[in-house]
Amino acid sequence: MTEPDVQGLQRRLAEFAASREWQPYHTPKNLAAALSVEAAELLEIFQWLTPEEADRVMDDPETAHRVADEVADVLAYLLQFCGALGVDPLAALSAKIDRNEVRFPVGRPPGRAARTSKEPDRHSTE
């Protein structure tokens, strides 16, 4: 059995939706909303946990399954969104890391803003 890869998964997702006639619902706007909803469902697992409890979340088999299931949903909608708009997610991330290596040189302190409210790499608006 071969490892699943991103292109193969995108193909399976497209065939799955097509054979059930779900494509009319899979508009870019709807998929962006669904992605956001699934990411919130993943966050929901963690919302009342202390940082320590959150770190041990995979120790409970039922919660571990739920985490993997929500990860799958987030990735499914991300790949379908990318398929609908012709975005290559791996190339997009690779290019973003390239840019961030220039923007955030190693050894330079990130400054106060990064510390108190957000991480430097959060700023996507380049």
Added chain:
Amino acid sequence: MTEPDVQGLQRRLAEFAASREWQPYHTPKNLAAALSVEAAELLEIFQWLTPEEADRVMDDPETAHRVADEVADVLAYLLQFCGALGVDPLAALSAKIDRNEVRFPVGRPPGRAARTSKEPDRHSTE
């Protein structure tokens, strides 16, 4: 030059964070929150657009770049979240599609609930 793959990107993200000493912030709970925030930033691009305008979003180079950039951010936090908890995102999605093929047989109408409020595959709680 080789194509980026998921494992390679995960490794680059881990090295990027380690060399800048950002790992203390990259707890599972924080990464789940960051993933959700980035997914909302992607949705923000579409929030006031009609379905038709949303379909043409890649025609404008600036908006196309913004979309790819937010896709990169979502994928970056998803991969880092998976790295922190030892989840294999491709295997999780592959297993989920396997399950959904059983749950939603082709040719069976999804029923009213699926139509009015949510798609059948939205229910992750199996």
Added chain:
Amino acid sequence: MTEPDVQGLQRRLAEFAASREWQPYHTPKNLAAALSVEAAELLEIFQWLTPEEADRVMDDPETAHRVADEVADVLAYLLQFCGALGVDPLAALSAKIDRNEVRFPVGRPPGRAARTSKEPDRHSTE
């Protein structure tokens, strides 16, 4: 019977949480996450609907109840978040409208940015 008001609801929510010993979970960070999760649950109702279907969502009593219920959850966490940090939500909104009336004078076209990607009042960073 009197109309519920914001202060009265905040008081009831605080008593409800205190008598069940839920306050340790109601930290500002957790409440901000919970608010975001509830807002996504409200969005979930609409994610696969056309704009026309979305406009008629209150015609179905079951969906109408679900909408009201999610609105209640969003408001509950917003009020509890404000209570935890001492923010007056009505005063904050009133002040924001005051500022926006200066920033977006009537009769001036909002420009292209407002049209394609976001509404002018979306920019909170003044």
Added chain:
Amino acid sequence: MTEPDVQGLQRRLAEFAASREWQPYHTPKNLAAALSVEAAELLEIFQWLTPEEADRVMDDPETAHRVADEVADVLAYLLQFCGALGVDPLAALSAKIDRNEVRFPVGRPPGRAARTSKEPDRHSTE
């Protein structure tokens, strides 16, 4: 000067949108998306903070202003969403607290599910 109340704020928001001809964008679906995006922007302030740092977030005037500003945005879209669909948010929350007082009697332990993954009152699907 009188205290702002919910009805008065809803009226001001409606007049603000009408005089700028923004109502065509303010569909229920778009407002639900915008509400979710704003809630994520509030969460963004907290995403990299420890629970202790999050508790002190109002000590810094700039961050305190940012928090109040995002609270205003969340409330603005919640009220506009409710206006578009004819939902009374205060009545919805009051009815929800009534139901929750029956569902979660004082003195009964919430059980394991409530503790590990979610709070009892998170379940809106009654």
